[in-house]
Amino acid sequence: MDIIQALILGIVQGLTEFLPISSSGHLVFMHELIGISPDLAFDTMLHVGSLLAVILYFRDDLVHMIKSFFSSLMDISKGQFKEGLEEDQFKKMAWFVLIGTIPAALAGILLEDFFESLFGNLTAVSFFLIITGFLLWGSEMVSRRIIDKTSLKEMTVKNSIIVGIAQACAIAPGISRSGATISSGLFLGMERELTARFSFLLSIPAILGAAIVQINDIGSGFDTNTGFYLLGFVAAAISGYIAIKLMLKLIKERNLLIFAYYCWIVGASVLIFTLISN
Numbered sequence: 446m447d448i449i450q451a452l453i454l455g456i457v458q459g460l461t462e463f464l465p466i467s468s469s470g471h472l473v474f475m476h477e478l479i480g481i482s483p484d485l486a487f488d489t490m491l492h493v494g495s496l497l498a499v500i501l502y503f504r505d506d507l508v509h510m511i512k513s514f515f516s517s518l519m520d521i522s523k524g525q526f527k528e529g530l531e532e533d534q535f536k537k538m539a540w541f542v543l544i545g546t547i548p549a550a551l552a553g554i555l556l557e558d559f560f561e562s563l564f565g566n567l568t569a570v571s572f573f574l575i576i577t578g579f580l581l582w583g584s585e586m587v588s589r590r591i592i593d594k595t596s597l598k599e600m601t602v603k604n605s606i607i608v609g610i611a612q613a614c615a616i617a618p619g620i621s622r623s624g625a626t627i628s629s630g631l632f633l634g635m636e637r638e639l640t641a642r643f644s645f646l647l648s649i650p651a652i653l654g655a656a657i658v659q660i661n662d663i664g665s666g667f668d669t670n671t672g673f674y675l676l677g678f679v680a681a682a683i684s685g686y687i688a689i690k691l692m693l694k695l696i697k698e699r700n701l702l703i704f705a706y707y708c709w710i711v712g713a714s715v716l717i718f719t720l721i722s723n
Contacts, residue, residue: 456680492655611645
């Protein structure tokens with residue numbers, strides 16, 4: 446790996462982590478395109494860059510959520526938990542993010558070998574990217590027909606679990622994490638901005654958990670490739686921050702159909718190329 450390759454991979458990771466076009470799928474494609482072997486530790490380091498981006502962007506929300514979460518523990522001891530959730534929306538968001546993280550955590554533990562086997566399979570990645578396109582397209586069609594959207598005040602545990610299951614499915618490369626979670630929220634009739642915000646906040650424990658699992662490998666790789674790891678990390682953080690800002694603007698003012706078309710075109714192109722090559 447050289448400096449240009451590290452920079453490209455960092456930018457690709459940051460942009461595609463929060464735009465609904467699958468960061469893991471694009472990293473698989475980019476490894477093939479620029480001719481380097483996959484490095485799980487480096488890829489995880491890029492995800493940590495994306496993690497920094499979402500933490501910085503939502504830093505004020507996160508501070509309120511953390512304070513409210515610990516406050517809710519006091520409510521539990523006083524038997525006032527339900528009332529506390531209704532009064533404090535940051536408290537509600539904190540618990541829903543925690544609950545929504547459970548499906549991905551279980552899937553990552555129980556199906557780790559299965560998901561890892563998919564990362565070297567271009568055909569599977571291409572197919573899943575096409576599926577992501579259908580999810581985006583379908584959710585847009587359904588969302589347009591729902592008049593009364595669900596706000597955070599009306600959001601339920603069921604909503605957070607379903608979105609969390611969507612995030613668990615997105616461990617498979619090609620299924621966009623943001624695409625799957627935002628689409629599931631739109632299918633459920635959640636407000637568009639709330640859906641995107643919940644999706645991005647839900648990514649924090651998921652990325653953090655993956656980084657903790659890979660901490661030893663990251664440390665070893667960082668020792669021998671410090672410059673490349675730092676460059677990729679910074680590139681992913683900056684491009685990720687830009688992608689979050691862009692995505693929140695797009696989902697509020699426009700729609701996700703352009704990303705559906707993109708997923709279909711890229712997925713179909715790589716799939717056809719893979720089939721011809723074989």
